[in-house]
Amino acid sequence: MGGMRLLRIPRGERDRGQTVIEFVGVVPLILLLLVALWQCALVGYTFVLAGNAADEGARAGAAAEGDAVGACRAAALHEVPAALQGALPECAPDGAMYRAKVTLKIPILIPGVLNSFPVDGTAAHVKER
Numbered sequence: 001m002g003g004m005r006l007l008r009i010p011r012g013e014r015d016r017g018q019t020v021i022e023f024v025g026v027v028p029l030i031l032l033l034l035v036a037l038w039q040c041a042l043v044g045y046t047f048v049l050a051g052n053a054a055d056e057g058a059r060a061g062a063a064a065e066g067d068a069v070g071a072c073r074a075a076a077l078h079e080v081p082a083a084l085q086g087a088l089p090e091c092a093p094d095g096a097m098y099r100a101k102v103t104l105k106i107p108i109l110i111p112g113v114l115n116s117f118p119v120d121g122t123a124a125h126v127k128e129r
Contacts, residue, residue, distance in 0.1 A: 039109045043119075046084065046106045050121030053079040053089070057100035061091050062125035068098065076102050083107070086118070099124045 057076030064071035072091030080102070090101040100123050105116045 035109060042107050042109065046104050046119050047121070049080055049084060050102050050104045050119045051123070052121070053077075053104075054100045054102040054121035054123040055125075057089050057091055057102065058098055058123040058125045061093075061100060062098035062127050068093065072098070072100050076100060080104065093127065094124070096127055097124045098127050 053076045056079045057072040060075030061068045061072030069091045073089050076089040076091070077085060084104050084107065086105050087103055089103075092099055102121045103118050104121070105118055108116050
């Protein structure tokens with residue numbers, strides 16, 4: 001044993017490379033979380049757009065002098081970006097109220113992973129005549 005020496009690795013050198021391995025393992029999880037959060041933001045944004053468009057359409061239909069349905073649809077479509085516009089808004093008088101319903105499809109960040117489901121926004125305003 002006289003000629004054999006134990007090779008000692010300095011303390012700071014023992015864990016070299018461990019950080020890279022951990023980083024490579026965690027990055028996909030972080031990216032997946034960011035995609036999920038962005039999709040949640042798209043869902044919330046679509047709900048807000050549908051509700052606001054329905055509110056504006058009902059307000060325009062309630063205040064219209066002539067073609068209330070046309071005014072309702074035009075006001076509702078004006079509030080929705082062209083990329084999200086789907087079916088025409090449903091506008092109709094209902095007694096002393098004027099109701100509007102706007103249906104939008106939620107944009108999907110990764111196509112094919114989820115099916116886009118519709119979001120309805122409804123609103124009603126008292127007729128102003």
